[in-house]
Structure formats: structure tokens, C-alpha cells
Amino acid sequence: MTRRFRDLKIRTQSAIAILCSLVIAFSLFELLWLNKWKLCETAERLNLFYTQMEDEDFSNTLMEEALHYNIPESEADTEAVAALDPFFDLAGEYTGIYIYGMDDGLFRAGRFAPAMEDEGFLFFFNVGYRLTGGEGEFVQDFPLAFANGTAQVMIYNYERALFVYPFLLVCLLLSISLFLGLVLSFLNRKMRQVLVLKDEILTMSGGDLSHQIPDLGGNEIGILASELNHLRESLYDNIQKEQESRKANQDLITALSHDLRTPLTILSGYLEVLKLKRNPQTQEEYLDRCLKKAEDIKDLTDRMFEYALVAEENETLEIVWLSTDFIRQCLTENCDFIRLAGFTADLVITETTGVLQSDKTMLKRIFNNLFSNILKYGDKKQTVCISGQIRESEFLVSVTNSIKNDAGQTDSTNIGLKSVDKMIHLLHGRMDVQQEEERFQVELGLPLR
Numbered sequence: 001m002t003r004r005f006r007d008l009k010i011r012t013q014s015a016i017a018i019l020c021s022l023v024i025a026f027s028l029f030e031l032l033w034l035n036k037w038k039l040c041e042t043a044e045r046l047n048l049f050y051t052q053m054e055d056e057d058f059s060n061t062l063m064e065e066a067l068h069y070n071i072p073e074s075e076a077d078t079e080a081v082a083a084l085d086p087f088f089d090l091a092g093e094y095t096g097i098y099i100y101g102m103d104d105g106l107f108r109a110g111r112f113a114p115a116m117e118d119e120g121f122l123f124f125f126n127v128g129y130r131l132t133g134g135e136g137e138f139v140q141d142f143p144l145a146f147a148n149g150t151a152q153v154m155i156y157n158y159e160r161a162l163f164v165y166p167f168l169l170v171c172l173l174l175s176i177s178l179f180l181g182l183v184l185s186f187l188n189r190k191m192r193q194v195l196v197l198k199d200e201i202l203t204m205s206g207g208d209l210s211h212q213i214p215d216l217g218g219n220e221i222g223i224l225a226s227e228l229n230h231l232r233e234s235l236y237d238n239i240q241k242e243q244e245s246r247k248a249n250q251d252l253i254t255a256l257s258h259d260l261r262t263p264l265t266i267l268s269g270y271l272e273v274l275k276l277k278r279n280p281q282t283q284e285e286y287l288d289r290c291l292k293k294a295e296d297i298k299d300l301t302d303r304m305f306e307y308a309l310v311a312e313e314n315e316t317l318e319i320v321w322l323s324t325d326f327i328r329q330c331l332t333e334n335c336d337f338i339r340l341a342g343f344t345a346d347l348v349i350t351e352t353t354g355v356l357q358s359d360k361t362m363l364k365r366i367f368n369n370l371f372s373n374i375l376k377y378g379d380k381k382q383t384v385c386i387s388g389q390i391r392e393s394e395f396l397v398s399v400t401n402s403i404k405n406d407a408g409q410t411d412s413t414n415i416g417l418k419s420v421d422k423m424i425h426l427l428h429g430r431m432d433v434q435q436e437e438e439r440f441q442v443e444l445g446l447p448l449r
Contacts, residue, residue, distance in 0.1 A: 006217030006218060006219065006222070007217055007218030007219065007222075008218075008219060009219055009220060010190065010219050010220050010221065013186070013219060014186070017182070017183060017186040018183060020182070021178075021179045021182035021183050021186075022179060024178060024179075024182065025175040025176065025178045025179035025182075026175065028171075028174060028175050028178055029171050029172070029174075029175040032167075032170075032171045032174070032175075033168070033171055036135075036163075036164060036167055039167070040160065040163050040164070040167075043163065049162075049163055050159070051138075051157065051159045051160060052091070052092045052094070052095050052157060052159060053095070053138055053140060053155065053157040053159070058090070061090055062090060062144065062153075063144065063145070065086075065087055065090060066087065066144050066145060066146050066147075066153075067145060067146065067147055068087075068147060069083065069084055069086075069087050069146055069147060070083070070146060070147050070148040071099065071101075071108055071146045071148055071149055071151045072084070072099075072108045072109050073108075074106070074108065075106075075107055075108055075109060080109075081108075081109045084099070084109050085111075088110075088111040091111070091113070091155070092159075093113065093114045093115045094113050094114075094115045094157060094158040094159040094161075094162075095113055095155060095156070095157045095158075095159075096110065096111060096112050096113040096116070096155070096156040096157075097110060097111055097153065097154075097155055098110030098111075098153070098154045098155075098156070099144075099151045099152070099153055100151065100152040100153075100154065101151060101152070102143065102149070102150050102151055102152050105152065108151065113156060113157075113158055115158060116158070124161075124165065125158060125161050125165075127165075128161055128164070128165030128168065129161075131165075131168060132164060132165070132168060135160075135164050136158060136160055136161025136164045136165055137156065137157075137158060137160075137161070138156070138157040138158075138159075138160055139154065139155070139156055139157075140154070140155045140157070141153065141154040141155070190221065193216050193221045193225075194221065196214065196216070196225075197213075197216070197221065197224065197225055197228070200213045200225070200228065201228070204228075204232055204235075209232050209235055209236040209239065210236065211232075212229070213225050213226075213228055213229040213232065264293075264297065267290055267293040267294065267297070271290065273286055274286050274287070274290075317359045317362065317426060317427075318359050318360070318361070319357050319358065319359055320357070320358070320359070320360065321355060321356075321357055321449075322355070322356055322357070322358050322360065322363075323353055323354070323355060324352075324353055324354045324355075324356070324388070324390070324395050324448075325353060326360065326363070327363065327388060327395065327397065327446075328349050328388065330363060330364055330367045331347060331349065331367065331386055331388060331397070332347065334367050334368070334370075334371040335347045335384075335386060337371065338371055338374055338375060338378075338384060341375055341380075342380045343374065343375075343378060343380050343384055344380075344382075344383045344384065345383070345384045345386060346383050346384065346385050346386065347386045347387075348385075348386070348387045348388075349387065349388035349389070350388065350389045350390065352389070352390045354390050354395055354448045355448065355449050356395060356446055356447065356448050356449055357449055358427050358446065359426075359427065362423050362426065362427060363427075365419075365423060366420050366423050366424060366444070369416045369417075369419055369420045370399055370416075370420060370442060371399075372416060373416050373417070374399070374401050377403055377404060377440070378401040378402065378403070378404060378440075379401070379402040379403060379404040379405070379438075380404070381402075382401065382402035384399070384400070384401045385398075385399075385400040385401075386398070386399050386400075390448065393447060393448050394429075394445040394446060394447055394448060395445070395446045395448055396443060396444070396445055397443070397444040397446070398441065398442070398443045398444075399441070399442045399443075400439065400440070400441040400442075401439075401440055402438055402439060402440075403437075403438050403439070403440055417433065417442075420442075420444075424444055424446075427446065428447055429444060429445050429446045429447060430444070430445040431443070431444055431445075432445075
């Protein structure tokens with residue numbers, strides 16, 4: 001349930017949090033308000049609060065003293081009404097007594113509670129009365145025997161207003177405080193998540209990309225944290241790859257620079273000897289050696305160029321519609337080239353023609369790299385088999401050659417194959433390489449349209 005709530009949107013979470021807070025706060029208010037009289041009675045028993053209506057001595061005193069007074073014939077009988085003043089004085093400040101005829105129910109005499117003449121208490125009572133529906137007013141009526149007969153007496157007591165109305169204020173304050181506390185706790189939790197996210201961003205901006213961003217749920221903040229974590233991982237991987245690529249580049253350049261320095265030094269030495277013309281009969285031999293070293297230097301520079309192709313991050317393609325006949329033409333030209341170098345090539349391409357979208361220059365580079373590897377590592381005594389055919393939605397090109405015995409002595413970084421692999425993937429194709437002890441096969445798959 002907690003996980004589901006964490007995955008909700010913040011707007012939905014806020015609505016649920018506010019609604020639950022309202023229900024809890026209202027329940028607290030209802031619980032306190034429904035038990036107000038029990039609390040009031042408890043306060044009276046503990047002598048923390050006094051109500052004259054609950055005082056048995058007051059009731060007994062009223063019954064005893066009433067026997068000494070006469071009931072006025074009407075409220076116009078001022079002398080009889082004035083004679084009841086000592087009887088009315090028995091009531092406290094918050095108690096009013098009113099006398100009505102038993103038979104006719106007409107008002108005969110009475111006195112307001114003195115506290116009701118105080119403007120401050122009257123305002124306090126009126127506000128509380130409206131808010132509580134008259135909970136602070138206690139009314140009691142009963143027959144009471146006087147000296148000249150029995151009358152209906154009504155007593156209005158307002159002492160409970162001194163407890164109920166402040167208690168209402170306390171209930172409201174507690175309920176509102178609970179509501180605000182729950183809502184603010186929810187908001188504070190969300191703010192802590194935002195602060196965590198802020199700290200993580202500052203950590204990333206400081207260069208620390210290894211620190212895992214915590215899971216903050218499935219809401220907007222959690223999604224932002226998750227995406228930021230993916231960004232951190234991508235940046236970290238890219239930086240690691242860039243550092244590895246830079247190191248590999250530096251290592252290769254260092255190695256190739258060292259390799260170039262040796263043939264250049266030897267070539268310079270041979271040229272110095274030829275320049276002196278001291279031994280004409282060995283001049284032809286030195287020229288051959290110079291050509292051999294020049295060829296070595298050319299091979300090294302070719303490797304550097306191939307590595308640059310592999311290391312290049314972005315390469316612009318010029319995609320055009322091509323027929324498979326163009327591939328046939330490229331394979332034919334390269335087969336003729338290796339035949340001139342002394343190889344035997346067997347080219348078999350099906351007559352079926354297909355159409356593909358590709359880059360002419362990149363296709364030529366792919367096949368040049370493949371056949372250059374044959375020139376370097378292939379065995380001229382064995383036939384090179386080249387085939388091309390359409391299978392399903394691909395044009396498959398397979399090149400198979402035998403490996404010469406001294407190929408293991410040739411220094412190789414497989415840059416040619418790496419270059420081919422990169423270029424074929426840029427063309428949305430695939431490359432499969434199979435190498436055994438004396439056999440090497442490359443299969444290229446180019447998608448047809």
C-alpha cells in the first residue's frame with residue numbers, strides 16, 4: 001500500500017493526504033465534542049468547575065425559602081414583585097429565575113442572570129451560542145410551592161458556557177493543529193525529497209558520478225530522480241569509455257611512433273650511404289632496402305589511418321538507392337586486384353538483383369579493408385572464395401581465405417576488422433567472423449529494401 005501511494009502523482013498524493021488529514025482532524029473534534037459533558041462533570045467532581053444547577057443545597061434552599069414569599073397576582077403588582085427580591089438574590093451571577101402562574105402560565109415575576117448585563121460576557125455568550133446551538137445555556141422548570149400557592153418556576157443557568165465555549169475553542173485548535181501538522185508533515189517529506197534531489201545534482205555537478213541516486217518513488221520527483229540516475233550512469237559510462245579510448249589512442253600513437261622511428265632511422269642511414277656514393281656495387285641493394293623500409297612506413301601510416309576511422313565518433317553518411325550490381329562490381333574489382341598480387345580468387349554471385357539503401361563510399365571502404373587483410377594475412381597457395389546471394393531480406397557476402405603460416409609473426413591490432421564492423425553497423429547491417437587455425441571467414445549482411 002505504501003509503495004502504491006509513493007507511485008501516485010504528487011497531485012493525487014496531496015489530495016489523499018489532505019482528505020485523510022481532514023477525516024482524522026474531524027474525528028478528533030467529534031470525539032472531544034461528544035464527550036464534553038463527561039469532561040465537564042469530571043471537572044465538577046474534581047472541584048475545578050462549579051455549576052449552581054448541580055448544587056443540591058441551592059435546590060433545597062429555593063424550596064425552603066419559597067414558602068416565605070407570596071406569588072404576585074400579576075407582573076403589574078410592583079410591591080409583590082419587589083418583595084421577591086430576596087428570593088431572587090438566592091441565584092448566583094450566572095443564574096436567572098422566572099415565575100409563571102401554574103394555572104394560566106402567565107409571567108408573574110423574574111430576574112435576568114446578572115452576568116447577562118455584562119457586555120463582554122454577553123458578546124462571548126452570543127458567539128458561543130450561535131456556534132454550538134445553545135449548548136452553554138441550561139434550562140430547568142419545575143413547580144415550586146410558595147406561601148400562597150404553587151407556581152411554575154424556570155431557572156436559566158449560563159455557568160456551563162464558561163466551560164463549553166472555551167472547550168469548543170480548544171477542540172477547534174487541536175483539530176486544526178492536527179490537520180495542519182499532518183499536511184505540513186506530508187509537504188515536509190516532499191520538500192526533503194526535493195532537497196535530496198538538489199544535493200544529488202550538486203554532487204553530480206561537482207564531478208562525482210559514482211554516487212547512486214536513491215529511489216524516491218514513482219511520482220514526478222521519483223521519475224526525475226530515476227531519469228537523473230540514468231543520466232548519471234550514461235555520463236559515467238561515456239566518460240569511462242572516453243578515457244579508455246583516449247588511453248588506447250595514446251598507447252597506439254606511442255607504439256606506432258616508436259615503430260615509425262626505427263624504419264625512418266634505418267632509411268636515413270641507407271640514404272646517407274647512397275649520398276656518399278662510396279660503394280656503387282651495393283647501391284642497388286641499398287635502394288631495395290630503402291624501398292622496403294618505405295613500404296614498412298607506408299604500412300604503419302595505413303594502420304594509423306585505419307585506427308582514426310575506427311575511433312571517429314560521428315561520420316556523415318550519404319545514403320542513396322543502390323542495386324546489388326554495385327556490390328558485384330566492387331567484389332569483381334577487388335578480386336582482380338588480389339589476382340594481380342598472386343592470389344587465386346573464386347567469385348560466385350547469384351544472378352538475382354535486389355535494391356538497398358546504402359553509402360557507395362563506405363561500401364568501397366568495407367571491401368577494401370577486407371581484401372587488404374587478405375593481402376596481408378592470406379595464403380596465396382589457397383583459393384580465396386567470395387560469394388554473394390540474396391537470402392530472405394538480406395544480401396549476404398561471404399569471403400573465405402586460408403591464413404599463411406607466418407601470419408602469426410605479423411603485428412596486427414585487428415583495426416581493419418574493427419573499421420569494417422563499425423561501418424557495417426552504420427549501414428544497419430551485420431558482420432559475422434569465424435576463424436580457425438588455417439581458415440578465416442567473414443560474412444556480411446546488408447538489408448534489402
